[in-house]
């Protein structure tokens with residue numbers, strides 16, 4: 001069995017090697033250090049990033065750090081900020097999100113509401129998405145609804161990322177049935193999957 005110390009040391013080195021993510025590493029989230037680095041790398045050079053499920057801002061800060069590097073690009077963060085579909089129960093996370101993402105405020109456009117209800121608001125602001133991160137409601141119906149509502153914004157070479165694909169059956173199923181056939185290449189970590197949309 002691998003010692004917990006091994007994982008601690010691995011995380012420590014990832015954090016040391018990625019000082020640009022120091023803010024993102026400090027925010028509580030189920031995202032591992034490695035996943036945060038992947039989100040940062042995928043976001044480099046992307047003009048329009050949209051995430052469903054921001055919680056208290058860890059993933060938004062990974063994207064924020066990438067966008068800040070070039071001072072170009074916008075991050076659309078969709079969430080109810082009511083801790084919906086989360087095991088720990090409902091609570092207002094809006095203040096925490098605002099506080100944690102303060103340093104990337106100029107790049108972040110929060111859109112508050114249920115992902116499938118705010119689609120018209122999104123349509124008024126963007127035509128396409130370069131990087132799409134789905135980390136909201138992980139039930140099959142929830143992921144399928146998010147995918148169905150936003151896939152029309154994707155174009156050739158858009159990147160799609162699904163968190164919790166390791167354990168959430170709904171995420172696994174949507175990726176397998178609906179997303180995999182549309183990508184030209186993909187990669188994964190134990191709990192995250194991403195792919196590039198083909199022509």
Ligand SMILES: C[S@@+](CC[C@H](N)C(=O)[O-])C[C@H]1O[C@@H](n2cnc3c(N)ncnc32)[C@H](O)[C@@H]1O
Nearest residue numbers: 029053055058059079080083084114115136137
């Ligand atoms: C797993 S958390 C997101 C974690 C976040 N990406 C991070 O970096 O830590 C899921 C979030 O999705 C939100 N959520 C769940 N279902 C939603 C829906 N249908 N529309 C909008 N937000 C939703 C919850 O309020 C919660 O904040």
